[in-house]
Amino acid sequence: MKKDLSGFIDSGATLKFGLGKWNDAKKSLLESNNDFIIITSKSCKRFISDIPSRYILVINEEPSLKLIDNYFYEISKIISKTNELTFIALGGGSVIDTAKILSLMMGNNIKSSDEAIEKSSENKISEKSKIICIPSTAGTGAEITPFSTIWDKKNGSKYSILANKIDREIILDPEISISLPEEITISTGLDSLCQILESTWSKKANKKSLSAASLGFEYLNKNLNNVISNPSDIKSRQDMLFASFLSGVSISISNTTLCHSISYPLTSILNVPHGVACALTLIEVIKFNSFKKEGSLKNTFQAVNVKSSEILVKKISSMLENLNYKDAIKPFVEKIEKNIEKILPLTLSSRASNNPATATLNDVEEILKNSLNFYKY
Numbered sequence: 001m002k003k004d005l006s007g008f009i010d011s012g013a014t015l016k017f018g019l020g021k022w023n024d025a026k027k028s029l030l031e032s033n034n035d036f037i038i039i040t041s042k043s044c045k046r047f048i049s050d051i052p053s054r055y056i057l058v059i060n061e062e063p064s065l066k067l068i069d070n071y072f073y074e075i076s077k078i079i080s081k082t083n084e085l086t087f088i089a090l091g092g093g094s095v096i097d098t099a100k101i102l103s104l105m106m107g108n109n110i111k112s113s114d115e116a117i118e119k120s121s122e123n124k125i126s127e128k129s130k131i132i133c134i135p136s137t138a139g140t141g142a143e144i145t146p147f148s149t150i151w152d153k154k155n156g157s158k159y160s161i162l163a164n165k166i167d168r169e170i171i172l173d174p175e176i177s178i179s180l181p182e183e184i185t186i187s188t189g190l191d192s193l194c195q196i197l198e199s200t201w202s203k204k205a206n207k208k209s210l211s212a213a214s215l216g217f218e219y220l221n222k223n224l225n226n227v228i229s230n231p232s233d234i235k236s237r238q239d240m241l242f243a244s245f246l247s248g249v250s251i252s253i254s255n256t257t258l259c260h261s262i263s264y265p266l267t268s269i270l271n272v273p274h275g276v277a278c279a280l281t282l283i284e285v286i287k288f289n290s291f292k293k294e295g296s297l298k299n300t301f302q303a304v305n306v307k308s309s310e311i312l313v314k315k316i317s318s319m320l321e322n323l324n325y326k327d328a329i330k331p332f333v334e335k336i337e338k339n340i341e342k343i344l345p346l347t348l349s350s351r352a353s354n355n356p357a358t359a360t361l362n363d364v365e366e367i368l369k370n371s372l373n374f375y376k377y
């Protein structure tokens, strides 16, 4: 497949794609006078250790209100006011989201995560320091989305912080994702799959989001199995990064829908990995939309190249089966069942309102219970 990227890149972003692109970019960074703030994870630190920086933040969990406030305090103490600031985010979705939030805070004179949420709701903040995003996982598409997730672990909820203008250099280099463990490859691949499918039935879908989702599905479908059975296959890793990027392009426009909305408390309260949590209700949400709102899966049929909801369910079920999804969700099934009353009231976030068929709490309960029953045995 030939990668035609025109039309998919936001005016505030540039994209470099292919093996060795991160090494090439590093050379020009070494000649720059900017101050670098590096944000990465323990497993990715080795890709970035040779860049001189003002501050290296090695994170191991999703951004939360408290963590962001701590990071911001540490960074504010050491940055110089004279040099231009560049953030380098090399890692998974949490690393990139953390960089995006900190860049927004630094550039818009915001002093706390609460203030960032408030200003974001007024749609007034933009990225004023460049963020170089090098994703290590093929999943969230965080490198291109204008929003970042920040978790309120205490209350089991999450907020979205939105930049009304982005300033990114995106580098998709398969070398960075080649040693990704199987568990994370599966979980992040599932996130991409859900993002792509949800974007096709979202009420906000348009021509551009649908064309990104269709191409994203094509790449995902061709490579997801291979990337699990041949994890060091550079070509598959590269194409998965591309699929994930396209899932980010599509949800930047359409946003996600009911599967993501239901997933949030599963992740924040029960620590179910994001992609695994989203995929739990995927089949039941397809059935729900097909039953409740005629024609709502028309775009999905086109993107997945099927003719009916029955065939769509079969196709997606077999993709999940090939990924051994049952094994991924099994350790959490009992825990979710036990906590269902606690989780339910938190499942209908704003993302649910993008779903074509309106879901009530009773609907969500049925969707969740049917999904759990299916994966239990």
Ligand SMILES: [Fe+2]
Residues within 6 Å of the ligand: 140, 191, 195, 260, 274, 278
């Ligand atoms: Fe997601």
